[in-house]
Amino acid sequence: MSHAFLFVPAAGQTEAPCFHKGVRALGDFKGVRITDSADSPTASLAVAPATKAADKRIARSADGKIWIADLGLWLPLPAEHGRDAHWLIEQYLAHGAEGLARRLQGLFALLIVDQRTRLAHVITDRCGSLHLYWRQMHDGMAVCTSSAVLAKLDDTQLDPVGVHEFIATGNIYEDRSLWLGVHKIGPATVLTLDSAGTQTRKYWDFSAVEPECLDLEAAAEQTHHGLVEVLKALPDTGEPLISDLTGGYDSRLLLTGLLAAQRPFHTTVSGSADHPDVTVALPSAAPSRPSPATPTPRRWTASITACACSAGRGASPAAPISSGRRFRRSDLSRCSTPSSPPGPTRAFAASSRAACSSASLQNWRTFRSNMATRPCRPRSSTCGASRPCCATTAVRSSTR
Structure with a gap:
């Protein structure tokens, strides 16, 4: 400092x-x-x-x-x-x-x-x-x-x-x-x-921040665009950026922004091997490391989102969020876990889920269609659940 x-x-x-x-x-x-x-x-x-x-x-x-x-x-x-x-x-x-x-x-x-x-x-x-x-x-x-x-x-x-x-x-x-x-x-x-x-x-x-002035599509686009522009504008230090990767909505959003901005970076997560943050972060971090098998940011982001956005077992369906209308406070509970803090954190998590899937995939219309017709379910602390949420479906359909 x-x-x-x-x-x-x-x-x-x-x-x-x-x-x-x-x-x-x-x-x-x-x-x-x-x-x-x-x-x-x-x-x-x-x-x-x-x-x-x-x-x-x-x-x-x-x-x-x-x-x-x-x-x-x-x-x-x-x-x-x-x-x-x-x-x-x-x-x-x-x-x-x-x-x-x-x-x-x-x-x-x-x-x-x-x-x-x-x-x-x-x-x-x-x-x-x-x-x-x-x-x-x-x-x-x-x-x-x-x-x-x-x-x-x-x-x-x-x-x-x-x-x-x-x-x-x-x-x-x-x-x-x-x-x-x-x-x-x-x-x-x-x-x-x-x-x-x-x-x-x-x-x-x-x-000065006008509440609920954007629909879901505009909020996701502006969040992603602003994030990528800031990451591109950061000064060059000659060393990779270091990003926390806990597997949460905000860290996954930051990860997709780094990929879209094409900035070299390392990820870090703190905790024991069986800590939920580490359990969720490891599968997300692996696709972000370039290799002959995963050569493109598009495939990295698809893998990250498909794994980390998996829904929890036993989650109950929720009413779908319709496209074309304004994002409301009542939508927040559909994209948050029971332990999530109230208020802006949930709002950011909900919009981050949309931005996370659209960050490097370029197929926004497919994503919006899935968001409009499929329910969001709470995120699990583990990956690979059998019932994927809407964000996972959007990734799969847009990468076929």
Whole structure:
């Protein structure tokens, strides 16, 4: 994981001892090496990138007035291959911090210093997947990827609410951390800092996603297309991608996307030899390894889907899902197991089943016909059941 430390001095401060103290604390506490840093009256910034990070240094504009540290993995929206941190500077100059944020996707955080406006901006991704924290100090404001580093800058105490939440649930909610006065920056946020204080703005909200606006065919096509485009746009590292393969709907969908994108990859699954994840994943992984007997992605995907989408013994039939209508919440129970969590996970599983079969087979009409006339049954924890579900039938009919 990449790390960074940003310090914005308060009005009238000419030195930034907290910045140097924070940089030392980050290196010592996280055991990372600071590869680049920059100082100015506006702000000071230091980065400690991950080993495989594409950008090891702070990106600077041609006149040196704009600095950007990009953490995590971001892509343009829509996905494009070959963009780097200098593209971020171009977009920031053209559209500002919020405009730049809306043009990005992925798991990332950006720290921007603009010496022209004497402002610093911190941008989090839409889900807030890469955590950043900030703290008000007596001589300025500090931002870091580690809440513990911010806590070490000055005397502080544990936040009893944050500690209780973490022990009870494994999560800390709202803007809390384990430390009083150390705040987590929320998802889809642009936090602007200057010598006078902070300003927070949201550039996206989940309510912007219109529910049930696509029928099953359109949802499957868009899911598959978006997945393949993102996989094609990922930066080239010279090494194969590594993908979890548990045999679940999401990992099988990712597997078919990797095959369609023609990206080299390895699969991995954790568990004992008799663990259900391993039992289901092994037959799915075998067809994904090229051999003289299975030379085409089409055959790999057919084998993966036919095995992993087999229905469980003793499953009761369900009413068919008609093609041409909108996908409804009531459809979710037809494509999920009793142990599946409720809500979006089931919705994703249902649409993933459709995308899984269509990913590399190109015969969507056959698949839609089978989806309209045959019932979906719950997936079994083992492969090779005698009663195939609709996705299996679609694969077989489209590969004759």
